[in-house]
Each structure stands twice: as C-alpha cells, then as structure tokens.
Amino acid sequence: MEPWVGSFGARAEKMARQPVYLDHNASTPLLPEARGALVDALDLSGNPSSVHAQGRALKTLIETARDQVATAAGAQRGQVVFTGSATEAITQAIVGGARALPLDGIVVSAGEHAAVMKAAEASGLPVSVVGLLASGLVDLDSLAARFDTAEARGETLLVCVQWVNNETGVIQPIAAVSARVGASRHFLFVDAVQAFGKLDLDFAASAADMMAVSGHKIGGPAGIGALLVKAHADQVRLIPGGGQELGRRGGTESTATIAGFGAAAETFGRHYDAGRIGGLLAQIEAGLLALSPDCMVFGQAAPRLGNVVNFAVPGIGNAFAMMGLDLAGVAVSAGSACSSGKVGRSPVLAAMGVDPALADCGLRVSLGWNSTEEDVARFLAAFGEIVGRHRTRHGRATIVAAA
Ligand code: PLP
Secondary structure (H helix, E strand, O other): HHHHHHHHHHHHHHHHHHEEEEOOOOOOOHHHHHHHHHHHHHHHOOOOOOHHHHHHHHHHHHHHHHHHHHHOOOOHHHEEEEEEHHHHHHHHHHHHHHOOOOOEEEEEEEOOOOOHHHHHHHHHOOOEEEOOOOOOOOOOHHHHHHHHHHHOOOOOOOEEEEEEEOOEEEEEHHHHHHHHHHOOEEEEEEEEOOOOOOOOHHHHHHOOEEEEEOOOOOOOOOOOOEEEEEEHHHHOOOOOOOOHHOOOOOOOOOOOHHHHHHHHHHHHHHHOOHHHHHHHHHHHHHHHHHHHHOOOOOOOOOOOOOOEEEEEEEOOHHHHHHHHHOOOEEOOOOOOOOOOOOOOOOOHHOOOOOOOOHHHOEEEOOOOOOHHHHHHHHHHHHHHHHHHHHHHOOOOOOOOOOO
C-alpha cells in the first residue's frame, strides 16, 4: 500500500473517533480569544491591588474585562462585580440580599437552577415556589397571587426568575415579570446564565435589581462569573474580605480568568451564529421525529432558545441512551450537569408535570459555537442505533400523549 493511503486511512479513522460534544449548556469550549487572554495573564505576576507597575498592569486587565462584560450585558461598568462563579453571584444576590435588603421572603420559580434553590434555602427567609405550566413557562397567575398575598401582609419580596432554562431552553417571560416587580417595592433577581450572549440582557435599562452571568457558558473559563447590580442594591455582599471589587467581593481577583471572561464576552457573538445553530437544531429535531415519531420535545409550546432540545423517546431510558451515546463518542446530558455525575430525575420536568417514567427518558442535546453538521449526523446515527436496538428488544416504543 502507498504510504499516503495508510496515513489518510489512519487520519480518517481518527477523525471518525473524534468525540462529538453536544453538552454546551453544561459548559461550552474555550474560545481562542479567551484562551489567549487567559494564558497571557497567567504569565504575569503580582497582585492587582498592589500599587507598583506589576499590580497596575493586572488591574488594567481586570478593568478592561469589566468594560467587556458590561458592554455585552448592557450594563454600566460600575454595575459589574466579578465573582468566583455564577453560583457565587447567585448566592451573593440571594443570601447577601436577605441580609442587606428589607426583605420578608424569597420567591423562586420551580424551574430555577440548584444554585438559586439552595441559596434561597440558605437565606434564612421564608421561600415560596411558583410553579411552571406544562409548557415550561413560569405560572404568572401564581406569581400574581403571591404578590397579592404580599400586598395584604405588607411584605417585600425578592423574586428570582431565570431568563432561560438550562434544561429545556424555555425563555421565561422576563418582560411580564419585570412589569409586575419593577413598578413595586419588591426586588427582582434574574439568573441570566443561559441567556448571556444569546439574548439582549440590557441590564442597565431593565427592571432587574441584580443579574448573574457565568464565564464558561460563553466560551470563557469556568470558575468566573459576575453579579450585575444596580446602585440601590450595591450593599448586597457575601464575602467581606480585603475590599476588592470596591468592597463588594473580597478576595484577590483571579486576573487570568477575569481576562478570559472579558475576552469571551467581547468575542462570543462573532463565533456564535444563532441562525446557523438554529438550523442544526432543526435538523436534530426533524431527525429525531423521523427516527421515532413518538419522540416528545419538552417545552415545545413555549418560546425556546434555538441551541437546545430536551426530548424523550418513550421507553428508552436516559441512563441507557447516554451510555450508548457515550460509547459512540457522543456527549449529551440528561438535564443539568449534576455534581454527583449520576443521572437523576429532572426537577424541571417534574415541575412541568411530565410523567416520571417519561422524564426518565429525557435527554438534553445542546449546541454551541463550534457545533457542526457532522456532529448532528453522528448524533443522529448513534441515537438511531439505540432506537433500533431498543425496538429489536422491546418492539415499537409506546406512544405517550403529549404533556
Ligand atoms: N444558572 C444556570 C441557569 C446554569 O445553567 C448554571 C450552570 O449550569 C448556573 C446557574 C451556575 O453557573 P456556574 O457554573 O458558573 O456556577
């Protein structure tokens, strides 16, 4: 055999074995610009609080990143507080908010991320949970009823509603929630982690008092986030420390991850082509329906972000499907990334009233800036084999009525 034939074959085989990453809502790969900024900053020594030249150079990187994040979020630069993750920003807003604001209770939607749920629990204040409709949208009537009770009791609430659900991509009616909270004495916190870079946050003009965003969902490094905060809530704090971030978040700043976050915030829009990604998602949804006409898409009746689909083929359990996909080199998830690494039942699907047996078949495929047609084809081929194997063993999957 000609040597080039062998090397071509080996390369083709290697390419065929390249993993297919379709779990961008868990974490999206680092953008080249973010990597460059991160690595360059790692090589600098010093402490950004120091007055000498090395310290000032680091401080400049942080302030550049603050401008970049502020611009991407429609915030003023002074409204951006860097934190160690969005989870920390969320905890600062809720636990710190319970300490600093005149609050009587916290209201969360049932679809909130664990970071919000746990922070609400930890706040020490009474927590009310507003349910989701079957569509995945927050139940605005229940929220209105909670406001009426607060009115009658003279309570002030911190309302926590996420902008986009990480599991289903459902876009919550933030404008309607804002209209209700903005005109009242209540406070609004928005978890904008999955919306940042994909929807216009326009924080400064919004009714939100605080918002949380994360680096690793927009091609920045993990371990960096920001709390966007309006001046009247500026006293909301979690970590006192040595006065960094104008006293709003103590601890020596992680200049490299901040610089990486800033670069990602500035360049994400150049890499993330929503139209192209929406087209790939449409191919996935059409492909799934062709493979299994009883495939159900959760949140189908609601406005959804065009990069994620959470679906179930009745009878095909997500643990089984994920194992098969993993063996084929395709990474997806069964809802939100769980720290235990186990596949648990999704509280979001439960809140939407999805039958538990069907929820246990739920799989989340989320696309990102570097997703390709080939990723889609390989996912559909691998999932097609799983469906085929299931049919051989169990006969055709049962048809379940749409929830
Ligand atoms: N909120 C939402 C909606 C998320 O999807 C995530 C991450 O999965 C978080 C909060 C937490 O973000 P971080 O990983 O930066 O703590």
